[in-house]
Amino acid sequence: MTLVLLLLAFTPFLVGAGNQAKVxxxxxxxxxxxxxxxxxxxxNQQEVIALDKIYxxxxxxxxxKTLIDPFMRGRYCARVYDQASGQLIFARAFDSLFGEYKTTDEALKxxxxxxxxxVLIxxxxxxxxxxxxxxxxxxxFHQIFSQEIDPASIFIIKEKPESGVKVYELLKSGPPSQKVDLAFLAEGYTAAEEGKLKQDLDRFVAVFFSQEPYKSLKNKFNIYGVFKPSAESGCDExxxxxxxxxxxxCSFDSLGSDRYLLTDDNRRLRDLASNVPYDALMIMVNHNRYxxxxxxxxxxxxxxDNQWYEYLMLxxxxxxxxxxxxxxYTSQVAYNEFYPRGIEPVEPNITALLNPKDVKWKKLLTPGTAVPTPWEKEEFDRFDLAYQKVRQELNERIARMKREGAPKDEVTKLEAESEKLSLEQGKKVEEFLARSKYAGKVGVFEGAGYASTGLYRPAVDCIMFTKGAKPYCPVCLEAVRQMIKFYSD
Structure with a gap:
């Protein structure tokens, strides 16, 4: 049998190609x-990519209109070159589950x-x-994989989407290539829970469009719900x-973090999502745990069904x-040196402040604001770190009781205590930050990206910093607007 997909030698013209003329x-x-x-x-030290299947x-x-990624925010990038001319004709940056795994203790060992x-192209x-x-x-960027692909290959799979899947068209604003196509994928809903699923879809679409900039740009979106009944309700814990x-x-405890909820079954994910055109995927997990x-x-x-459901989604x-x-930066994560010291992160809303005179969001800085910007960090760290310690101890007790088969009423009581403390802490944090001298201003505030020192954020508070019903800060808001424009122009 003739091999249709041939592994290429790493060729210099493929590496580091920048933005070229409009494609x-x-x-x-x-x-x-x-x-x-x-x-x-x-x-942590080695990574290899091996082709599986093409569809x-x-x-x-x-x-x-814009086929070369103008943002390049991810830790990986897929670039597509016309084989005949060598021209770069498509590029998209992204992050991956492996990219996170390689920063964990396991990978370091x-x-x-x-x-x-x-990769979708x-x-x-x-x-x-x-x-x-x-x-x-x-x-x-350094190239780690290259492959020639013949689109006429007889081995490219042309299967129809799987049967037994229901699609709900929740909002239709225009052609897929001119809108942000967002798909809500239902996870952990049984056939008997379809009614709850429909209610949840309506609820979360309403939450989504209650938040700026989605509210003002609603006509830039197409939204779908995709439902394949699960045999059981909920997800792995x-x-x-x-x-x-x-x-x-989907499973809690992903990468060793109790609250981190992911799926590593990419094939099932993509097969289900293939029922609709999509730019972005939201997996809506039928569960009441945070x-x-x-x-x-x-x-x-x-x-x-957690009390923080609005915050979680947004x-x-x-x-x-x-x-x-x-x-x-005060709660535990599974990563080690997720952002290397002394290197400017690619994300738009945090900075290592390597050049205080050239902050990446300098155009949005509130006039007269000092860089870096002093804030009530010492007091915040004191009471929030104390809460995080209590929260972690409670979570460990709950997990141990469930594993050991403790009486349900005892577990429920402890879970209620944990939820109450979480709500009280959320209100305390929100009120504390609202009293800050710099509340509502754009500055450069130390403490971000899982690091207490050395990384900075644009505002004392933002939905990317603390829990609660709150807006994106002006820097995050502008970044979201730019992304919507990219997909909908």
Whole structure:
């Protein structure tokens, strides 16, 4: 059998190619999507990519006017070159679950893991070269994979979307290539819970459009709900010793963080999502426990029935859609040196402040604001770190009781205590930050990106910093607007 997909030697012209002249979509692409699935494996020191399968899949939902990513915010980048001319015809940066894994303790110990990943590109008319690049610790891209792909190959899969899936068209504003196509994927809803699913979809769409800039730009969105019934309600909770058969296999305790809720079953995710054109995916998890996650240009997750459900969805979508960084730094995470010291992060809402005279959001700085900007950090750290310690102890007690089969009423009582403390702390934090001298102003505030020192955020408070019903700060707001414009122009 002749191999249709040939692994190429690493060629210099593929590495580090910058933005080129505007690409004519109709010259190089069809109005369809090529889905390229691959395996990404390794540890902290090594990573390897191996091709899995390629699919011809539905209409192209992405922009057709701007095919070269103008933001380049992710730690990885997929670049597509016309094989005949060598011209760069498509580029998109992204983050990945493997990219997060390689910063964990396991990866640092040399424990290798394999993750499924996908790159979506417009369907090419002629042979292409696909290159995947990764940033080094200085944030420079280096190629780690290259593959020739023949779009006429008989081995490209042209299957219809799986049966037994229901699609709800929640908002239709225009053609997919001219709008942000957002798909809510239902996770952990049984067939008997379809009524709850519909109510949850309506509730979260309403929450989404209550927040700026989505509210003012509602006509830039198409929104779908996608439902494949799960055999069981909820999702996996390994820390509690509980596992469920669900549509997407979502699980708490991802990468060792109890509240981190992800799926590593990329194939199931992409198969389900293929029922609609999409630019962004939200996985709506039918659960009442606090948890979620968001990975840039991959997906976000959030639980539906926690008291912080509004914050969870909007915060996590900020990660997955716009590439916003976490601005908090007092709660535990599974990462080690997620942002290397002395290197400017690529995210738009945090900075290492390597040049105080050239802050990345200097155009939005409140006039007269000092850089860096003093704030009540010492007092905030004191009371929030004390709460985080209590919260962690409570979570560990709850997990232990569930694993050991403690009486349900005792567990429920402790869970209620934890939720009450969380709500009280959220109000305390919000009131404290609202009293700050710099509340509502754009400055450069130390403490961001999981680091108490050395990284800075634009505002004393923002939905990317603390819990609650609150807006994006002006810097995050502008970044979201730019991303919406990119997809809808």
């Amino acid at each position: 004519d979509f109709n010259r190089f692409f069809l109005d369809r999507t090529m889905r390229i699935d691959y395996y990404h494996l390794g540890d 011809d899949q539905g209409l192209w939902a992405g922009p057709v 040399g424990i290798k893991r394999t993750f499924q990943e996908t 417009p369907y090419p008319k002629q042979k292409i070269s696909l290159a995947i690049e990764v940033r080094d610790k200085n944030n420079n 390994p820390g509690y010793g509980q596992f469920k058969q669900t549509a997407l296999g 948890g979620g996650g968001g990975i840039y240009n991959l997906y976000c997750t959030f639980t539906t 915060h996590e979508f900020g990660h997955s859609f716009t590439g916003l960084a976490d601005e908090y």
